[in-house]
Amino acid sequence: MSGRQTLLKVLLTKRHQETHRAFCLEYDKVARSIDRNLIGSSPSREAYGRWLKGHLKTKPHADHCRVLERMFPGHTVAELLAPYDPVGKGSGVHDMRSDPREAATKRREVFQLGATTLAIGLSESIWRGPDLFEQALDFSNVGEARLHFLEYEAARLGQKVPPPSVLPEALLHLASIRELLAYRQPTEAQRRLTRVGAKLSIVVGEIMFCANHFPLARRWYAAARRAADEAGDLHLGDLALTSAALMPTYSADPRSVLATVTARLEHAVGATPAIAWMWGLAALAYASLGDRTAFERAISRSRNTLERCSADELQPGILSFQPERHTFYEARGRADLGDLNGTAEAVSRALASYDNGASNDPALVRFAYACALAKAGEIEEACRFATDAIQEAPPAGHSITVVVRAHDFDALLTPTGAASADWREALAAIRAPDPAILQTMSPLRT
Template structure:
């Protein structure tokens, strides 16, 4: 007879369908990330797992084990995990129903196609296209880890359909969708701090774009490869990738805006101020009204809004030492965000612009103004603190370590807040910390 969970940990394992084998694998992997691959890294045997989930533990496990468990279920403390399970889960019925409806819809659609031997229904491809577009347009509203899981499931669904059709036009359409999914996975992997994986996924998207001759996807992938390159210290390669992204035909004005902004940042990292300023000017041009099927048609994470452009220009201006332009563009980004409907406002762009504004004020020795701007950064929930925000706040922390701030209460408080803020971010908590140390130094 099945018994009710006695701890929150047991309840979460049951809810998330976590078996002992999966638990042990995740626990060990997180232990290695947090504490290194050594004999001192905590592990959890099956007997211990049964004691933990069975409510048989007196007190709490060792500190390291508690930290791993808290990383496995962010938002819960060790005390809560070993405490009693919730009496009710108000979100469960809605979530369960939503998942059942989704699974029913997918199973019904697959069943309708089951009799086809060499092709699939065009409606199946339309449904997959709708799902890709929905994920792209909602990307800014969900944590990167959640977005990654969603897109990866979608990628597998697209792959299954590719195996079921031999019709060239359907293969073409599914490869484009597969490439879009890979591009979104690359963005999510970068936001979580997994730079080698992000690079591999962006290259996968580029291959699908090249194979299908879908140039907007090729351009987007090269743009992503460019910013991965300059974040990992390869500014020369970043300029080359951004230049190639701009060379494809069939791109709309928004695509040009995105890749000029990326190119400007790459030139800035190289110290080429003249080229950086030229790219900034080109990124701000009105264009000729051209659009393409990815940056404009799908939009969402594939788009490049004016507020995102302003945030990017602010960061580039800081790198080349133009503090006045950096502050002006950061303010403009924040003003543009406030003009958008709440459901279209990007927390990442808001926090990035606020961090740039704070840094510009610090350079101008306006510490109180920096503290005010940082209030928008502190408001970002832990699970939404992406790589771009972590890099910007780490730069602020380094600046606050300068000798002239030693002994001053407010700079010390801000520096400590930065360390705490970044320590709780997904790139530090679940990502490969070594990569972040490289770009934060």
């Protein structure tokens, strides 16, 4: 074989990756997207030198071939390791051609279905096949249509509290983004992909939180913050931080809530839904601690911040904060402080705003009023409101938030009494979500 430079060397030179170290870094990045076991399998310096000069008598190892053809879509290994011909495309490496069966396998790898079938089974290959094919097409320059689709999907999944059934879908899109980010994308495309990844991480974190899997929820929210920081999106990072503050809110740990949000609020400039949300959670924490003055200040800051937000910022779902959610926080805070009249007024406003059946919030609003009634000694009316709260479950069922508030209310009642008999029967019928159910979900069951 001639000692002229190979097509591989020409392509690597154009990418400024012709040194052995630079090549191995890119090799491992691509190998990770195929099979994590291939990481670290890059060629030695001597073998790499032979690849660049075309000093080869036999074809490289099959794993090397897989990675090389993924690194340079549209080129076979024979073409890459043949002497470079700037005029034609002939390889001149006749002894390196594959037999027909091997060539068929390579064609399947271009579509990335064959390798996926071997790795994760036929059913998931069918589920991910189109997505994997698009990954090859978007190798290092993701198209506008693909970006728009992923952005649309993140917004759609965040439009409401996501039920567990959308978890496989969210994870599929995250896998797509993760694989696209493994390659060098143009700067703006990289930023947009990272923002979508942050939003989808919040969606997955919300599913984990509602399913009573706080450790995983905490990790997903942290990943969302990291992605938001990487994309330079402060508001999205604030949303992830606020979402993480929900866990101590529903774990009776108000001081941890304040530790989570106070530092950010002290440096907040401008009005965003996330900042309004943080003030609302701070208000709940102060009410739980019995600090009425701090509660009034925080709930007022939450309201004023919301009023300064533009209408298109106040979207429904978990990627924003809505006036009705603020009103719910006001109702719960006043209930915790024993303000029955203030709670009743806020509950009336909140229930008039919510679309019953769309989320767990209406049930939480009713529990706020039930708690206020119980503290005022109106047990029968309190139990009626609490029973209604349990019976009005959304289609996806009760989240951990409703279960926690149900038991908070029950703790306010005396162990015996006819007035609470119906309530205790309703309470016995609900259970905390079992996080193990998430492990049984398959993409084909969504």
